[in-house]
Amino acid sequence: MEQQLDSLEDLQEQCDIDELAQVESALRRLDAGTYGNCADCSNPIPLQRLRVQPAAQRCAGCQLVAERALAGSR
Numbered sequence: 001m002e003q004q005l006d007s008l009e010d011l012q013e014q015c016d017i018d019e020l021a022q023v024e025s026a027l028r029r030l031d032a033g034t035y036g037n038c039a040d041c042s043n044p045i046p047l048q049r050l051r052v053q054p055a056a057q058r059c060a061g062c063q064l065v066a067e068r069a070l071a072g073s074r
Helices: 002-032 047-052 060-072
Strands: none
Touching: none
């Protein structure tokens, strides 16, 4: 049981680290004037998506393609 708790804590810590990296990336894009533009197609990311996921780097369509590519590489 203790090993499972340690594993869960490690996973939560990694999630926190990943989220912080996403926020820092969004702040860099804001400073660069590129926040809100898709990193792949350069089209504006819809405001509704940014409200749900403020650190989003891609529009929903490009994000789906990226996730499928990642899943295919596993």
